[in-house]
Amino acid sequence: PPKEPAEEEAAAEGQEGGPAEEAAEEPGSWEETFKTHTDSKPNGPTSVGLDFSLPGFEHVYGIPEHADNLRLRTTEGGDPYRLYNLDVFQYELYNPMALYGSVPLLLAHSARSTLGLFWLNAAETWVDISSNTAGKTLFGKLLDYMQGGGETPQTDVRWMSESGIIDVFLLLGPTPAAVAGQYAALTGTQALPPLFALGYHQSRWNYNNEEDVAAVERGFEEHALPCDVLWLDIEHADGKRYFTWDPSKFPQPRAMLERLAAKKRKMVSIVDPHIKVDSAYRVHSELRARGFYVKTKDGGDYEGWCWPGSAAYPDFTNPEMRAWWASMFAYDQYEGSTENLFTWNDMNEPSVFSGPEVTMHKDAVHHGGWEHRDLHNLYGFYVQMATAEGQIQRSGGRQRPFVLSRAFFAGSQRYGAVWTGDNAAEWEHLKISIPMCLSFGLAGLSFCGADVGGFFKNPEPELLVRWYQAGAFQPFFRAHAHLDTVRREPWLFGEENAALIRAALRQRYALLPFWYTAFYRCHRHGLPVMRPLWMEYPEDTTTFAMDDQYLIGEWRPP
Numbered sequence: 001p002p003k004e005p006a007e008e009e010a011a012a013e014g015q016e017g018g019p020a021e022e023a024a025e026e027p028g029s030w031e032e033t034f035k036t037h038t039d040s041k042p043n044g045p046t047s048v049g050l051d052f053s054l055p056g057f058e059h060v061y062g063i064p065e066h067a068d069n070l071r072l073r074t075t076e077g078g079d080p081y082r083l084y085n086l087d088v089f090q091y092e093l094y095n096p097m098a099l100y101g102s103v104p105l106l107l108a109h110s111a112r113s114t115l116g117l118f119w120l121n122a123a124e125t126w127v128d129i130s131s132n133t134a135g136k137t138l139f140g141k142l143l144d145y146m147q148g149g150g151e152t153p154q155t156d157v158r159w160m161s162e163s164g165i166i167d168v169f170l171l172l173g174p175t176p177a178a179v180a181g182q183y184a185a186l187t188g189t190q191a192l193p194p195l196f197a198l199g200y201h202q203s204r205w206n207y208n209n210e211e212d213v214a215a216v217e218r219g220f221e222e223h224a225l226p227c228d229v230l231w232l233d234i235e236h237a238d239g240k241r242y243f244t245w246d247p248s249k250f251p252q253p254r255a256m257l258e259r260l261a262a263k264k265r266k267m268v269s270i271v272d273p274h275i276k277v278d279s280a281y282r283v284h285s286e287l288r289a290r291g292f293y294v295k296t297k298d299g300g301d302y303e304g305w306c307w308p309g310s311a312a313y314p315d316f317t318n319p320e321m322r323a324w325w326a327s328m329f330a331y332d333q334y335e336g337s338t339e340n341l342f343t344w345n346d347m348n349e350p351s352v353f354s355g356p357e358v359t360m361h362k363d364a365v366h367h368g369g370w371e372h373r374d375l376h377n378l379y380g381f382y383v384q385m386a387t388a389e390g391q392i393q394r395s396g397g398r399q400r401p402f403v404l405s406r407a408f409f410a411g412s413q414r415y416g417a418v419w420t421g422d423n424a425a426e427w428e429h430l431k432i433s434i435p436m437c438l439s440f441g442l443a444g445l446s447f448c449g450a451d452v453g454g455f456f457k458n459p460e461p462e463l464l465v466r467w468y469q470a471g472a473f474q475p476f477f478r479a480h481a482h483l484d485t486v487r488r489e490p491w492l493f494g495e496e497n498a499a500l501i502r503a504a505l506r507q508r509y510a511l512l513p514f515w516y517t518a519f520y521r522c523h524r525h526g527l528p529v530m531r532p533l534w535m536e537y538p539e540d541t542t543t544f545a546m547d548d549q550y551l552i553g554e555w556r557p558p
Contacts, residue, residue, distance in 0.1 A: 184526025380407020
């Protein structure tokens with residue numbers, strides 16, 4: 001842990017050539033400037049790393065989130081895979097760039113065995129992957145000799161993190177199922193979702209008001225299209241003050257929710273972790289009074305720019321803050337809410353429009369004196385944890401929670417669902433959704449999906465239909481779209497296309513008992529719901545690079 005300021009000052013003063021003297025001799029040596037942002041390093045520049053050689057393995061997988069093939073490419077001559085949760089606008093495909101979530105778990109598989117490397121570090125992390133035969137370790141050369149003198153493949157993996165300690169777990173398998181079980185023993189299994197969450201979800205940014213919600217619901221009924229959940233994005237809240245409702249657009253939220261409940265439908269509202277700085281906003285006033293915000297390096301409340309304008313950020317690493325956040329989901333705190341309302345945590349990387357790389361400054365300070373750089377990738381994990389706990393508490397433990405989170409880390413599977421983020425209405429984005437979700441599943445995150453139809457841009461009718469047909473066979477099944485896209489409810493593209501979408505939706509519902517059973521087995525044993533073929537056929541080398549076919553449980557979809 002970081003030293004107390006007094007200890008650090010005493011150590012610097014009492015040691016010749018210590019940090020204080022070096023900083024004085026080399027102005028700026030403990031700071032780095034990137035464009036307009038300066039990153040101070042009060043504990044000095046740090047990094048940790050470790051290399052692993054994997055003789056006998058040439059196929060490696062995991063370390064989500066990246067918009068790439070299931071089988072990881074070597075990074076020789078290019079950038080390593082980066083793990084650093086970021087709000088990325090229109091992300092690139094087939095790129096090792098960081099996206100919204102990070103799980104530092106890498107799996108290696110061959111026809112003989114499977115193993116895993118779990119690098120438990122929540123700081124910014126880079127993973128370099130190289131194929132190595134000439135530079136084999138002694139063990140690798142011995143393996144060649146034992147297998148008759150021929151060349152066996154070898155993959156070298158280098159982990160590098162900006163801060164923290166070396167805390168790594170070697171999962172020895174030797175089967176894919178054994179590795180999944182070993183990882184689940186460390187981080188937990190996928191939470192068993194409520195049954196409704198496995199149905200179809202209809203969302204967009206934004207359904208405008210209560211009348212719009214009612215019209216969309218009628219549309220599903222009039223066109224005989226099954227749907228379990230309707231979603232509300234940021235415009236539903238009063239000036240983007242979360243835990244509130246816009247009084248002109250949603251004046252009677254409880255009545256709206258009760259109408260949905262009468263037809264056995266649910267609603268999800270967005271609750272983001274950036275809190276509008278407004279003295280008249282009760283949530284902000286309480287957080288500030290209790291000292292629950294993340295701090296700047298100088299001790300003030302950290303503020304940045306996000307959807308509400310000037311915003312402050314609750315410190316979810318503080319257990320007391322998390323308990324307070326959970327209490328806000330009580331029906332008497334979140335006015336207008338009912339047991340029929342569930343939650344979407346977005347922008348929880350955290351997203352800071354005015355920050356470096358659209359996120360929080362690394363020298364911000366959390367509970368216990370930890371710098372943000374030390375735990376950046378855990379922020380979204382703790383947001384989802386506290387939100388799920390709030391839903392459990394409000395029902396007295398009688399109702400399973402449903403929480404969707406954009407950011408995640410190892411163990412996020414215990415608290416709900418994730419998705420692939422802000423994709424686009426393009427065929428390549430439909431294609432990449434499969435390996436992305438497979439990669440999520442290998443890292444324990446089985447309840448995953450992609451925005452059906454693409455978040456950005458307007459899909460042509462055939463793309464939309466094909467996306468529904470694909471989404472029906474992915475664990476989390478939600479259509480979602482950007483504010484500037486045209487409306488795309490399933491009946492708006494002609495009866496022929498509506499009939500095809502209706503068939504996909506009905507097929508999903510016909511298989512709900514199977515989906516629920518697959519999630520129960522995942523919850524008990526840790527094997528992913530959506531899994532690559534090599535997990536069931538570990539000796540079949542033709543499946544090792546295959547990421548356009550997959551299994552749901554032990555079953556191969558049509």
